[in-house]
Amino acid sequence: MGIERIEAKTGTRVDRLTLSSSDGQSLGGGGDRGNRTLLWERAANEVVLGFSGRAGSELDALQAVVAAFGPLKWEPVLEAEDP
Secondary structure (H helix, E strand, O other), X not given: OOEEEEEEEEOOOEEEEXXXXXXXXXXXXXXXXXXXXXXXEOOOOEEEEEEEEEEOOOEEEEEEEEXXXXXOOOOOOOOOOOO
């Protein structure tokens, strides 16, 4: 389970924020003063590690910090021979 989607209403600050998880749960809150709606969805190969942002007395900016994963290539580890 992880964060799949972030929705926000913004203006000069982040006014409403909703986080949605991969199991269908949502958590959010805020007001309705923002005049711009933002939507972010993670890519299939990404996982949310945390958040960075900026705030004074109110939240001004928020960004998801993600890691992207690629395919793995497994190779056997050869044990060194005893001399």
